[in-house]
Amino acid sequence: MKEAALMKRVIALLVLLVAAAPAYPFGQNKIVYDTFKWSVYHSTHFDFYFYEEERNQLQRVVDAAESAYLDLSQKFNFQISKKIPMIFYHTHSSFEQTNVMLNFIPEGVGAFAEPVKNRMVLPIDIPDEKLLELIRHELTHVFEYEILFQGKFGKNITANPPTWLMEGLASFMGEDEDSRDRMVLRDAVVNDRIPRIRFDPQGYFAYRFGHAVFVFMQQTYGWEGLRDFIYEYRNTLGSSVDRALKRAFNLTPDEFDTKFRSWLRKQYLPALIAKGEPQEYGEPFKIDPERPSDELGPAASPSGDLLVAFTDYKEDADVVLFNIPERRLLKNLTAGYTRRYEYPIVQSFTTAAVAGRDVAFSPDGDQIAFFVRKERGRNLLLLNTLTGQIIKSIPMPVEQQLAPSYSPDGKKIAFAGIMGNQSDIFFYNVDDGTINNVTSDAFYDSAPVFSPDGKWLVYSSVGEQYAKLYKLNLANPKERYQLTSGEWNDIDAYFSPDGKKIFFASDKQTGRNVGVASDILENAENAARKEGDTPPPDKTNFAAYNIYSLDLASGDLMQYTDVIGGCFTPVVFTGQNNRERMVFSSYYKGQWRLYSTQTDKPLHVAEKTTLPSAPIAAEQRSIFKSTSEFFIDEEKIEKTRGFKLFIEDVQVNAGVTSDQLFVSRSTIFMSDLLGDRRFIASLDSVSTFSNFDFIYMNMRKRWNYGARLFDNRSFYFTQDPDTLRLDRRQAYRQTGFLGLASYPLSRYHRFDAGAGYMSRDYFYPDFRIGEYVHRRDNFPLVSGTFTGDTAIWKFFGPISGHRYELSASYAPDTKGGTNAGGTLTSDVSIDYRQYIPISARTLIAARLYAAWSDGNAPDIYYFGGLNTVRGYDFRTLIGQHAGFANIEFRFPLVDVLATPIVTLQQIRGTIFLDVGAAHFDGQPFRFARDGRLADAKAAVGWGFSFQFWGGLQLNWDFAKRYDGKTTEGGFRTSFWIGETF
Numbered sequence: 001m002k003e004a005a006l007m008k009r010v011i012a013l014l015v016l017l018v019a020a021a022p023a024y025p026f027g028q029n030k031i032v033y034d035t036f037k038w039s040v041y042h043s044t045h046f047d048f049y050f051y052e053e054e055r056n057q058l059q060r061v062v063d064a065a066e067s068a069y070l071d072l073s074q075k076f077n078f079q080i081s082k083k084i085p086m087i088f089y090h091t092h093s094s095f096e097q098t099n100v101m102l103n104f105i106p107e108g109v110g111a112f113a114e115p116v117k118n119r120m121v122l123p124i125d126i127p128d129e130k131l132l133e134l135i136r137h138e139l140t141h142v143f144e145y146e147i148l149f150q151g152k153f154g155k156n157i158t159a160n161p162p163t164w165l166m167e168g169l170a171s172f173m174g175e176d177e178d179s180r181d182r183m184v185l186r187d188a189v190v191n192d193r194i195p196r197i198r199f200d201p202q203g204y205f206a207y208r209f210g211h212a213v214f215v216f217m218q219q220t221y222g223w224e225g226l227r228d229f230i231y232e233y234r235n236t237l238g239s240s241v242d243r244a245l246k247r248a249f250n251l252t253p254d255e256f257d258t259k260f261r262s263w264l265r266k267q268y269l270p271a272l273i274a275k276g277e278p279q280e281y282g283e284p285f286k287i288d289p290e291r292p293s294d295e296l297g298p299a300a301s302p303s304g305d306l307l308v309a310f311t312d313y314k315e316d317a318d319v320v321l322f323n324i325p326e327r328r329l330l331k332n333l334t335a336g337y338t339r340r341y342e343y344p345i346v347q348s349f350t351t352a353a354v355a356g357r358d359v360a361f362s363p364d365g366d367q368i369a370f371f372v373r374k375e376r377g378r379n380l381l382l383l384n385t386l387t388g389q390i391i392k393s394i395p396m397p398v399e400q401q402l403a404p405s406y407s408p409d410g411k412k413i414a415f416a417g418i419m420g421n422q423s424d425i426f427f428y429n430v431d432d433g434t435i436n437n438v439t440s441d442a443f444y445d446s447a448p449v450f451s452p453d454g455k456w457l458v459y460s461s462v463g464e465q466y467a468k469l470y471k472l473n474l475a476n477p478k479e480r481y482q483l484t485s486g487e488w489n490d491i492d493a494y495f496s497p498d499g500k501k502i503f504f505a506s507d508k509q510t511g512r513n514v515g516v517a518s519d520i521l522e523n524a525e526n527a528a529r530k531e532g533d534t535p536p537p538d539k540t541n542f543a544a545y546n547i548y549s550l551d552l553a554s555g556d557l558m559q560y561t562d563v564i565g566g567c568f569t570p571v572v573f574t575g576q577n578n579r580e581r582m583v584f585s586s587y588y589k590g591q592w593r594l595y596s597t598q599t600d601k602p603l604h605v606a607e608k609t610t611l612p613s614a615p616i617a618a619e620q621r622s623i624f625k626s627t628s629e630f631f632i633d634e635e636k637i638e639k640t641r642g643f644k645l646f647i648e649d650v651q652v653n654a655g656v657t658s659d660q661l662f663v664s665r666s667t668i669f670m671s672d673l674l675g676d677r678r679f680i681a682s683l684d685s686v687s688t689f690s691n692f693d694f695i696y697m698n699m700r701k702r703w704n705y706g707a708r709l710f711d712n713r714s715f716y717f718t719q720d721p722d723t724l725r726l727d728r729r730q731a732y733r734q735t736g737f738l739g740l741a742s743y744p745l746s747r748y749h750r751f752d753a754g755a756g757y758m759s760r761d762y763f764y765p766d767f768r769i770g771e772y773v774h775r776r777d778n779f780p781l782v783s784g785t786f787t788g789d790t791a792i793w794k795f796f797g798p799i800s801g802h803r804y805e806l807s808a809s810y811a812p813d814t815k816g817g818t819n820a821g822g823t824l825t826s827d828v829s830i831d832y833r834q835y836i837p838i839s840a841r842t843l844i845a846a847r848l849y850a851a852w853s854d855g856n857a858p859d860i861y862y863f864g865g866l867n868t869v870r871g872y873d874f875r876t877l878i879g880q881h882a883g884f885a886n887i888e889f890r891f892p893l894v895d896v897l898a899t900p901i902v903t904l905q906q907i908r909g910t911i912f913l914d915v916g917a918a919h920f921d922g923q924p925f926r927f928a929r930d931g932r933l934a935d936a937k938a939a940v941g942w943g944f945s946f947q948f949w950g951g952l953q954l955n956w957d958f959a960k961r962y963d964g965k966t967t968e969g970g971f972r973t974s975f976w977i978g979e980t981f
Helices: 002-013 052-076 128-149 153-158 163-174 179-190 204-235 241-249 253-268 270-274 514-528
Strands: 038-042 046-051 084-089 120-123 295-300 306-311 318-323 328-332 359-361 367-374 377-384 390-395 399-406 412-419 422-429 435-437 444-450 456-462 467-473 476-482 490-495 501-506 546-551 556-559 566-574 580-588 591-598 637-639 646-656 662-671 677-686 689-698 704-719 726-744 749-766 771-789 792-794 797-812 823-837 843-854 861-863 877-879 881-898 903-919 937-947 953-962 967-977
Touching (some): 046 052, 052 084, 120 128, 179 253, 204 253, 253 270, 295 566, 377 399, 467 490, 490 566, 546 566, 797 843, 861 881
Parallel strands (some): 422 444, 877 903
Antiparallel strands (some): 038 046, 359 367, 456 467, 467 476, 501 546, 704 726, 771 797, 792 797, 823 843, 843 881, 937 953, 953 967
């Protein structure tokens, strides 16, 4: 009995003797689809990294970047000592493949700059004016990193400036605020939704709030005052906004809030007098009055009784069907989760707003068309209108497709897209699947729509600065007419059913009495304080997008809305009683809604405009030019050769175990400039034992390959059966070198392989003699793993999909003796996880893990405790054949629990059942006997988890042992940190 107890103790404390195969974790695959052959151009202040397809865009990028640097360095009164690396891609689809950021880059991210090497990474598939704004924005971040972090790696890691400061300053210096941006802030001011300066709003609103803060600082205290605030923020201990305000402006946060709000009121409150709410101009569509949601991007059926649009009422972007007369929801056409595509392309939802509608009805009303994100780019999806079934998913050689529109005969679908370096209008031919470039010009074309007779195409096109409407003769595509003019944007065109008018959205500055309202407010304020204390309002702050129509015969221009927020994407159709109606989307009180109205109620008499009498030639149009042009010296262009790794991040963790052993792990992450080559060095210590694990990976192409060198030493405790003293001794050593390879078949599936050589020195349990024996092995090893991961995640964890990993490894026994030439260890394992959603935040999660090892010295697997088989001691189920299963019901309890001391978030509950078993060859084993578990173990229980400081997930479980019929004893508790399966 003593020998049996001794063996159990030995096995229980052995560290897993699994051969060190390449350990690729679960996770979907970020794939480098394209081959990038990089060159670098060295300018005065930048190193520009580009590939051959972008060579003709280099002048454009250099001009914008160097102009931006000269402007910002003067405003900041600061020079950056080192050249700034700028890595640019010709489209957003290519930009998303960058390895500088290893996470997936969603379509809504326009670019980024990182503080370690001041790298700027961006796509350039936007109009020249927008490109200059984008570069100024990201370059401001580089100035922020240099000024605030002073080039210190440690300060970069520990600093945590508020989002509004970093992004607001970048937006202000980038001068990138347009009418859509001002719409958001104007809406927040008018509806009293402006936070205090001490708060840190997140998301898109942080950009707008921060932008306004710095406009206020510059107008009130000048450039010198703005710079003082930035430097004082850097110089205060802990980078405090409170102290920076006091030192720069001699204001407390409350005093600053008072002045800032007064300034905002003067800038934006005239809109409250001058403009109306969208409900004054149309009747709203409603899904659930108790649950706020956003709806936008409408398209009406040919019959005029149905409407499709996008909504987030189920927290994801879905396509839904409305009844127009009753303005109520009929059906969600894309309910649930799918891996046929990632998400629909919806402007202002899943991607940045450009122009046009994101969904279109076919002329027969049987199907709808919209673009979806899939793998490298976007597919055109055709969906059955009534059932929601996918009819066809169409990949295209065109990139960044937007705004589909059917021709009246249903044979063509027009859309905007990018091919090469041009943004043009294309036709997809439904019958043969061919694609034709219709506009093929140097301008930024978007949002096409066919005339009802199929003879004309109207679209928006950006030349020098503003988007204007153009009409193209489909019989002679070179014949084009400019329909609108002026220093504002005209977008989202749509023909009236008779084809005599086009309806569209425009940010032309209007207002029932904007001038009067702003004058009244200014006169009232001047009577209460000295004139000039508050700068007069900027009239462009009132330039909201509204709905207009243009008569194509007379040139009469009519206005239908004049709102505080903005109105977009009008669709016009013949409704009930044969009356012409319109549905449009509008932004108000932080929410997108759809509104329905008649078109026979314009706000005022028609404004007379002059229609073009002749086509306009391409050479008659002007293109935006940078303020400066910089000479490119061809001798300063060179191919990128070799690479140099630098430290990108450092992580250090340390702690003390329950038996007072000190454990620590330090991990160093290194990368080359393009992020294609990665080196990770992990250094561990457990008491006096030290381990290292070095991994190098080359991720330049779809095939990833690399190498791993490791040395892992550990020990276990055994108890002397006579003296009962604990004797610590080394249990094993594993040293090896492995070659690694990984190939992603798709975003969801991947094959990994490894081969190398290992050395083991360890003590192995031998049940035949009841002791552990010393063994030393040197052997080659091969392994392979097939991984699938379709899991869909929300902020609290996985909600749907599955994850699995099938692994196998083999090592021959090269040691001399009677078993020479046999198998040392042969292993197969499976780890399968399934997530079944019940509601938006409630689900059933299941996991099955099984492993089987054979050979002369098979590997040992063990588990128990934590979230494997709860209610049992840590890693007490041990064997060469092992498996366990879990099923959990997960549900929300409390979103936020705030106390004066600490705030807990995402408190969630779990009810679980765990079962598992493990055994060795030669060891008596029965899974169950007489309807009860025998050598298998199980537990039932409940638990809860919550997120703590820094996003750490803390888990507390209460489990009772269970034999299949009854529970045993009381609840056993366990507390652990980390994510569950």
